[in-house]
Amino acid sequence: MADYTVIADDNGLERAASLLASGHGPVAVDVERASGFRYSQRAYLIQVYRRGAGVHLFDPPAISTFAPLQAAIGEAEWVLHAASQDLPSLREAGLDPATIFDTELAARLLGHARVGLGAVVEDTLGIVLAKAHSAADWSTRPLPQSWLEYAALDVEHLVDVRDALALELEEQGKVDYAAQEFQAVLDRPVKPPREDPWRRLSGLHTVRGRRVLAVARALWTAREEYAREQDVAPGRLVPDRALVAALIADPKTKQDLARVKDFTGRASRSQLDRWWAAFEAGRAEESLPPERLPGDGLPPPRAWVDRNPPADARLKAAKPVVEQRAEELTMPTENLLTPEVLRRIAWAPPADVTPESVGAALAELGARRWQVEQTAQLIAQAFVDSVNEAPAAPSAAS
Incomplete structure (x- = not known):
């Protein structure tokens, strides 16, 4: 073992960074x-490999700036596996690729x-990695x-895996598809904070009940603040199931809360005052949360046949041709x-359905x-067919 x-x-x-700058070819990066x-979600280890420079392992919390490394490899192609998972942590550390x-x-x-x-390394190179x-x-x-x-x-x-996959992409005529997908990963905007997390x-x-939800919100917030302060995953302090058990128990006093058997977790008793204060704050809250938030999501497809029959017909016509x-x-x-994407365009298609408008x-x-080039014409035709094949409404008896 090395x-x-x-x-x-x-x-x-x-x-x-100097060694990596003198290396050649793409740079493999992992977090x-x-x-x-x-x-x-900060990086606690960053691994970098380049041909001619070898493997280098970095301890991000101990390093004040990654600027020299960014300057050394920033313009090279970075090879990552599931890049969308690692890019936020890399960018937080000051490392941002130009291409991936x-x-x-x-x-x-x-x-x-x-x-x-592990599977991709094994399938392309025949090497088995321990996970x-x-x-x-x-x-x-x-x-x-x-x-x-x-x-x-x-x-x-x-990097060897990258070369093997690049050859496969070329053989299947998918080089341009991959380039567009890689760029989309790089360009993907940061998700806005979730409403009412x-x-x-x-x-x-x-x-059930808006008052109980107010207490749930206060408990979650108290746990979140303490977790951030301690830099510990919230569920390791008090698991979700323990917070819900406390809500269901509806304790009347701090001592009652301490006696809830399912209120577990390493901070459930050591921070009892914190949790009880959250109970009191939630119960005193004047602005109660609604039972449910209005969403911009679509109804589940199983409900479309009743709520929007034309959309149901469009989806049922388009889905199999896209799958094919x-x-x-x-x-x-x-x-x-x-x-x-398919559900949204089936629910609300362009007024004039053509390959161009669908695209x-x-x-x-x-x-x-x-993706547009491969699917727009198929979807447009499926939408037209769904109208033509719809059963005619029964006529009134003469």
Whole structure:
């Protein structure tokens, strides 16, 4: 087993950046976080590999600036696996690629049955990677050598994987598709904060009443603030199920709350005053949350036949032709066109259905140019056919 050293100071980073700048070809990059352990999604290890420069492992919390590394590799193509997961953490650290090659996305476009990193490495190179530490707490210091070896292997073979997938893309005529998809990942805007995120409490659907929801909101907020302060994943302090159990128990005093058997978690008793204060604040709240938020989402397709029969007919006509085209292209249907985009255009199509108008609507909904080229005409024809094939309304008896 190789002996890996973590670069944990600015001088070490500058030396590594110089080596990487002198390397050649694309740069493989990966990130390890401490999801499920820490509140933040910051990077706790960044792995970089380039031919001619080797593997370099960086400790982001110990490094003041990644500017030298950005300058060294910023204009090269970065190879990542599932780039959308890693880009936020990299950008938070000051690392931002100009162009990328996403090996997971490429594997999807190519129709690979398995698209996890280990599976793609095995399928393209015949090398089996151990995934023993994928769910580890990467904020641990010092990091064990076995973890570092695992992390290094995540990038050591990635450029070779990229080359193998690039050849497949060329053979299948999908190079342009992939380029558009990679650029879309880079250009994807940051999601705005979710409205009323406390409503995502697992099990909240089991409680009723606006007052109880006010208490739920106060409890969630109290836990969120403490988790941020401690940099600990909220569920490790008090799990969702424990908060919901406390809501259902409806304790009348702080002592009653302490006696709720299912109110568990490492901070459930040590921070009892905090949780009880949240109960009192929620019960005293004058602005009660509504039972449900109005959403801009569409009704579930099973309800369309009653709520919007023409849209139901359009969706039922278009879905199989899009699925057939995806099969012909040897890729998952959702990579050809997401179900959400198809549902939205079926629910509210252009007034004048033509391939051009459907294509413009698809682009407005976020479809890439290649997706529009592959689906607009099929969808437009399916929509027209759905009208022509609809049963005629019964005429009044003469």
